[in-house]
Amino acid sequence: MIRKLFAGAGMAVLWLLAPLASAQPQAASFDLVVRAPDPLKEILERNLELRRYREVTDLDDAEIARLIVLAEKDARELLATQGYFAPQVRISREPGTRPTLLVAVEPGRARASPRPASRSRATSPPAAMPRPCRSGKGSAPAGRCAPASPSRRPAGTARSRKPRGS
Incomplete structure (x- = not known):
């Protein structure tokens, strides 16, 4: 009896989910x-932000125009990761029932990266920084100020502590 009940419930669930599975x-x-x-074509096809927005079905002309502007910057950033720092990127829209966005790229000459810092130059340790004087009169060269004292009270005049609540 229980098997028939579970079988019937399973069939009902499948019958209800059938329209969802067949939806285009x-x-x-x-x-x-x-x-x-x-x-570069493979990198751009895989990583352009435009690819994500293809699935949004209610884009109007203004939103597509905004995406085109953003896609040019996105394409330049992706090409820079590959060493192309001055590419020619053109994005155009071809009209139709479903518009086609054409991304045309002339990468130019690849460079490894901006000039690396020279490592042959010897580095010297930083010069001793002047430390401020406690008198508030500016700063003095290292060693010219008196060492800071832990307390501003004269020696032998320590304040006595009374327990709280007495």
Whole structure:
């Protein structure tokens, strides 16, 4: 009896979930085409932020225009990680029932990185910093100020402590 009850409940769940499983995924709101040399093309196709927004189905023209501006900066940053610091990036929109965004890249000449700091130069330790005088008259060269005393009371005049609440 219990088996029949569980079997019936399982069939009911499958019957209710069937329309969800057969639902077609919604089409992307735009197509993305990248034209760049092969290693860079793969990096851009995989990592451009535009790729995430393809799945948003209710993008209007103003939002797509904003994404185009952001995508150019994003593409430049991705290319800089590969050593291309002055690429030519053009993003255009081709109209249609579903617009196509075309990302065209001319990477230019690759550089390893901005000039590295020279390691051959000997480094000297920093010069001794003047320490401030306690008198408040500015600073004096190291060794010229008297060492700071732990207390401003003259010696032998320590304050006696009384227990609280007495």
